[in-house]
Each structure stands twice: as C-alpha cells, then as structure tokens.
Amino acid sequence: MELKLEDLVPVYGEKLLRYATSILYNHQDAEDVVQDVFISVYQNQHKFDGKNLSAWLYKITYNKSINKLKRRKFLFLVDIPKNTLKTLQQEDTSDETLYALSLLKPQDRALIYGRIIEGYSYEELAQQMGKSLTTFRHRYERDKKNLADHLDFNCEVKGAQI
Numbered sequence: 001m002e003l004k005l006e007d008l009v010p011v012y013g014e015k016l017l018r019y020a021t022s023i024l025y026n027h028q029d030a031e032d033v034v035q036d037v038f039i040s041v042y043q044n045q046h047k048f049d050g051k052n053l054s055a056w057l058y059k060i061t062y063n064k065s066i067n068k069l070k071r072r073k074f075l076f077l078v079d080i081p082k083n084t085l086k087t088l089q090q091e092d093t094s095d096e097t098l099y100a101l102s103l104l105k106p107q108d109r110a111l112i113y114g115r116i117i118e119g120y121s122y123e124e125l126a127q128q129m130g131k132s133l134t135t136f137r138h139r140y141e142r143d144k145k146n147l148a149d150h151l152d153f154n155c156e157v158k159g160a161q162i
Contacts, residue, residue: 022113023065058128
C-alpha cells in the first residue's frame with residue numbers, strides 16, 4: 001500500500017499537530033514533530049502493516065513527541081503561551097481543563113487528551129501508545145483521577161465525565 005503525503009497531510013495534519021501540542025505544550029516543537037512524522041511516514045511506509053493508519057500515525061507522533069521532551073532535558077513548566085492554548089482548545093474544552101492537563105506528565109496528558117478530547121476508544125489508544133489494554137485502562141483511570149484532583153471537582157469535557 002503506497003501512502004501519499006498529499007492525501008495524508010490534509011486529513012491528519014491538524015489532528016496530529018493538536019495531539020503533539022497536547023504533549024509538548026509548545027506549538028513550534030509540535031510543528032517540528034508533525035513535520036518529522038510525515039517525513040518518517042514517507043521513509044518508512046514499507047513498515048506499515050495496512051491495518052490502522054490512524055493508530056500508526058498517532059503512535060509515531062507520540063514517540064517523536066516524547067523523544068523531543070527527552071532531548072529538552074527539563075520538565076515542562078506551567079507557564080503556557082497563549083497561542084499554545086488556542087491551538088489545543090476545542091470549542092467545549094475549558095481553560096481550567098487545559099490548565100489541569102498542563103499539570104500532568106506528558107505521557108499522561110497524551111492519554112487523557114486522546115480519550116476525552118479526541119474521543120478515541122481504549123483499544124485505539126492502547127494501540128497508539130503500544131501498551132496492553134489492561135495496562136492502558138489502569139493508567140487511564142489513575143490519570144483521570146489525577147486530572148480530577150487538579151480540577152478539584154468533576155467536570156465535563158465534550159460530554160465525557162471525568
């Protein structure tokens with residue numbers, strides 16, 4: 001199966017950018033990661049098994065985002081630039097929720113963002129992150145509780161109770 005970037009970028013470009021931004025909280029770094037993702041897809045399309053293109057793209061984005069964080073050699077700080085929040089924000093996502101997400105570890109942000117804001121199933125996210133479904137569900141429940149603790153109350157994001 002040949003993957004054509006001119007078909008992939010319009011469909012996945014913005015989604016992957018939001019996802020990378022949710023992990024990195026830096027719009028410029030997220031743009032770099034997404035560009036690297038599409039280069040990697042082009043160079044490694046022979047490795048794609050043809051099963052779930054979306055999961056494959058998100059997994060590459062996740063791995064490249066985490067690697068970018070590791071290269072920074074410092075933890076992300078809570079002071080988030082306004083343009084980053086605007087890139088992340090969906091119409092039903094409050095500033096309080098985005099702030100609470102910013103307090104979580106990058107891997108945990110990616111998990112919560114994918115499940116609640118993007119609406120992916122447990123199975124899709126487990127596949128994207130390369131984890132077993134059991135491990136993923138346990139981690140998700142822990143992360144969800146941490147997010148609720150940061151919010152200090154239960155809130156709704158796109159109809160999903162946290």
